[in-house]
Amino acid sequence: MIASSGGAQADGGGRRGAFVVFEGGDGAGKSTQVQLLVEALADRGVPVLRTRQPGGTPLGNALRDLVLHGDPMSARAEALLFAADKAQHVADVIEPALSAGTTVVCDRYVDSSVAYQGAGRGVGADEVERVQDWAVGGLAPDLTVVVDVTPDEGRRRRGQVHDRLEAEGEDFHAAIRTHFLDRAAAHPTRYLVVDGTPDPQAIHARVLERLEADRLIGPAT
Ligand code: TYD
Numbered sequence: 272m273i274a275s276s277g278g279a280q281a282d283g284g285g286r287r288g289a290f291v292v293f294e295g296g297d298g299a300g301k302s303t304q305v306q307l308l309v310e311a312l313a314d315r316g317v318p319v320l321r322t323r324q325p326g327g328t329p330l331g332n333a334l335r336d337l338v339l340h341g342d343p344m345s346a347r348a349e350a351l352l353f354a355a356d357k358a359q360h361v362a363d364v365i366e367p368a369l370s371a372g373t374t375v376v377c378d379r380y381v382d383s384s385v386a387y388q389g390a391g392r393g394v395g396a397d398e399v400e401r402v403q404d405w406a407v408g409g410l411a412p413d414l415t416v417v418v419d420v421t422p423d424e425g426r427r428r429r430g431q432v433h434d435r436l437e438a439e440g441e442d443f444h445a446a447i448r449t450h451f452l453d454r455a456a457a458h459p460t461r462y463l464v465v466d467g468t469p470d471p472q473a474i475h476a477r478v479l480e481r482l483e484a485d486r487l488i489g490p491a492t
Contacts, residue, residue, distance in 0.1 A: 288318065288374040289487040290365070290410070294382045295418035296448050297437045298425030299467045300474070304418055305378045307475040308482075312374055315491060320368045323378035325356040328363050339434035346392035350399050353384045354406035361407045374488070381407060382415060382454060387436060390450035391443045412461070413487055416478055417451045420467040 291308070293301040305321060312319040325335040334356045338349060357380070368375050381403040389396035420428070422444035432438045455462035463481045465474050482488045 285372045288320075288369045288372050289414075289482075290369055290375050290377070290412045291482065291487065292377045292380040292382070292412040292415045293418060294379060294386070294415055294451055295467065296420065296422060296425045296444055296451070298427070298429035299418040299420045300428070300471065301378055301418045303471050304416065304465075304474060304478060305376055307471060308478060309376050311475070311479060312376070312488065315488070317488060318371075318373040320364070320373050320375045321378075322360070322364055322375065324360060324380060324383065325353060327360045328356075330359045331356040339436065341435075343435075346388060346394045349392065350384060350388040350394055350402060353388065354402050357381065357384075357403060358406040361410055366408075366410065377412075380412060380415070382451065385454075386447045386450040390446045391436075391439065396450065414482065414485060415455070415462050416481075417455050417462060417464045418467040418474070419448070419452065419464055422448060424468065 293305050295301050302323075305323075309319050309321045324331070325338060326332050334352050338344075338352045338356075344352075365375050365377065381400065384403045385396050385400045388394050389399035422441060425444065429437065452464065455464045463478065465477050467474065479488075483490055
């Protein structure tokens, strides 16, 4: 089992990198926040890696194509393909970076599967979580930022439909939002919920503030 991150000793005896995940519904504005955080950390001289799921490895990119743009599949098959993507991504990219002391900022992670396949597809959140946790060897983020917008606002922002998940209806996206918010409310020390509607810089400032408060990054110099 791979240990959680959060300041444990890195392989070389140094500090492990922090593991920060952004979650939210389609069109919430996560990717903008990921970009702003990565730039801010790089400006502070923090070694940082930006990555995303599904994707982030050659196998992950092939799975991404299948699962987002392929033929219809069963909900369990979908959950397993997302799990395979995560397994490869953690083994090849995330864990080595954290061990080397690099902070990893990841666009979606285990909670996306629990929300989309567990709550959205109705496979069952607990079952999906067990499978995904197994796939990632138990590696948990130090902080998960949930960027929250209503399904209506998400749909308005993303415009045309880009993939199989986005194409799902109102109830599907509402279940996903509820899942993220419930999850964050149940574990406030591991989650930050930010309203995704204000100016992106204002949201970014809240994220930095929380990362500093949690000592996942040092103060700006
Ligand atoms: P993507 O194009 O990466 O867009 P974004 O993250 O900006 O919405 O789409 C990934 C889609 O895959 C998104 O609809 C959420 C979904 N997804 C799952 O259903 N399960 C998962 O485990 C992950 C990582 C993503």
